[in-house]
Amino acid sequence: MSHHGEHEHERAIKPFADLHRTGDEVVATLLHDPTVEGLDMALYLDGSGSMSDEYDYPTNFSLFGWLFGNTEKDDDKTNVVEPQARWILEYLATKDRNGKLRAAYWATGSDGGTVEVIGEYTGKDVGNKKFPGPSVYGSSTLLAPAIKDFVEYIEQQQANGAKQGCAVFVTDGVIHDAHEVVELSEEIVHEVEEGHLPELNFILVGVGDGVDEEQMEEICHAEHLAHSHLWCHRVAEEIEDMAELVAVLVDETMTVAGGGTIYDDDGDVLKRYEGRLPAVLKFEVPDHCRAFTLEVGGKRYTQPLPAPGEHHGEEHHGGHH
DSSP states (O other): OOOOOTGGGGGGTTTTTEEEEEEEEEEEEESOOSHHHHHHHEEEEBBSOOGGGGOOOOOOSSSHHHSSSSSSTTSSOOOOSSHHHHHHHHHHTTTSSOOOOOOEEESTTTTTTTEEEEEEEGGGGGGGGGOOOOBBBBBSOOOHHHHHHHHHHHHHTTTTOOOOOEEEEESSSOOTHHHHHHHHHHHHHHHTTSSSSSSEEEEEESSSOOHHHHHHHHSSSOOTTOHHHHEEEEESSSGGHHHHHHHHHHHHHHHOOOOOEETTTOOOOSEEEEEEEEEEEEEEEOOOOOOOEEETTTTEEEEOOOOTTTOSOOOOEEEEE
């Protein structure tokens, strides 16, 4: 038995992704936020040709062309947002029910009404992912087609267990079909209330000073019948603030319950988390402990534990007292 630690990973069961026990200390990594049930997430990046001067880049003339463009052509320009996009996708993956995210450019194509899907990524896939910008930058910024794309995606995912959806839309400018977006939002709210669609949330993030905040207000605060939580929005002054802002909005929107409690297999409390659950839980367990339970948002998740110092994958079926 010289395979130290290799097989411990096989023991982690949902919502845990990874598990280590060293003596009395247990380190358990959460696969996703267990307060968020059956959530499918997506990130839509503005692919329109609108471009403010401060985001100038010698090879492309759009926010995301510059941000995600080829930086090798001009060494003194830094692609400051590629890491932001990766960070957002990694973060959203921690909330997603299967850790897979739809990523797409919107407002592309000659009329700005096309959605160009980049792909589906897991959090660990995006570390070296390039975002070269869409193949055709849009001449106008049309948001409704991107919303429709996400609704169709969620309808497909419902068959596979999606219970709610959240899409993040990032833009650097004025949206040209705001009226249609408001009408479409009304329809979506109706579909959700009728039970034809799962609970949906849309997050609109503006970046830079080309954003029309009044227009964002109008989109987000139209009276959607009884359901006013479809949209939320914020503006990031600087591109470097974008990822953090998205994380805060997703947390505010999607977190059902703060905190959680960890019990041992005798039902004794090992640790209490008052605020948000961290992604990595660290706590101590008694020697004889062979399982712990995480209680969060009214649900309980029990995870078997290897005996102290055990580094192999054999199952233990209780009775060790």
